[in-house]
Amino acid sequence: MTKQASSRPLVLVSEDEALIALNLQDELQDAGYDVAGPFTTCAAALEWLRTATPDTAVLDAALKDGPCREIALELSRREVPFLIYSGHHEDRQLLSEFQHITWIEKPVPPAVLVEACQQLLPGCP
Template sequence: MASQAATDQPTVLVVEDEVIIALDLSETVRDMGYRVEGPYANKGHAFIAIDQEMPDFAILDVMTADGEVFPLADALTEAGVPIIFHSGHISECEIAKRYPNALTACKPCPPDKLIQMMSEANKRAH
């Protein structure tokens, strides 16, 4: 995508309304050498961000400060952006029915599993 060509770093959209988790996710993304877009506590701000620049992939909490993240996930899926759902509110089966190509990390997710999922999502983006 355009964002990676411009910076040579994949851009990762992070949408998470729990501050500590959002900071931890962002740090993990940066540690992998990726650029963080966000973190955003609500999907409204994330929509503004993707309108300006589509990320290479996204890490989304299901329940955000302004409701379920699914409208944002639909827009990202339509644009071909790989998604990692990071949530304690919905099962992997429920996600797989609606988003068969998405990856799912149930909270709390061990950092090594999340890192593996980010590597997979980045591969899918290219």
């Protein structure tokens, strides 16, 4: 799998709420990241992952087509660090095998997510 040819770290963003997705994308780009997505469906994110690998990822627990379990499993298989950004505490049940992953409950300022991404990738932006 290839990474995008850029010195900026690449963050996969899965988020099905447009305003949250665009705000997060802008904040990450302003902080020095390239963004893959935002993907509103698991299918679209998995399709992108067929030919690319991000440096890290921000996953909503569930998208328009269901829980992001397959995306999380694929990222884990590739040893890509990621965090889960969810609006509902009960979403933890959807991805129960990922309780060890950083979970951030919505809403938080986008800067909190940017900082969390920086913690996943020490030495990056």
